[in-house]
Amino acid sequence: MNSLDEYPDVLNVNDIQEILGVGRRQAYELVSSGQFHTVRVGKRIKILKAVFMRWLNGQEDKEKYHGVK
Template sequence: MDKKKIKDYPSVLSVSDIQEILGIGRRQAYELVNSGKFHVARAGRRIMVSKSVFLAWLKGSTS
């Protein structure tokens, strides 16, 4: 199975998208989004992260 490319992900990532991109487990993905390392939006129980914010964090950029 081919690995999904970053450009193929939606502009707003879910926790499962982040888990898939980083190749980490579900628990680690939730720990990361709850760590305060980057801005997350919450809608009820859903946690969403802007892809541009996530990629900036991944590249080591700070705002």
């Protein structure tokens, strides 16, 4: 897993893929799972780094964003 300090405040799916060391498909499945809040900008999916860090540390309320994208 890479240090999150080097990433921008707003992540994309490629960033998630790099950080977690998973494949593209797994990264898209994760961001589509509703486990943390994502925002669609056109066809792009954006994730606030702070939200992702809380999820990564196990602090994100999984039910809070379930199904909200």
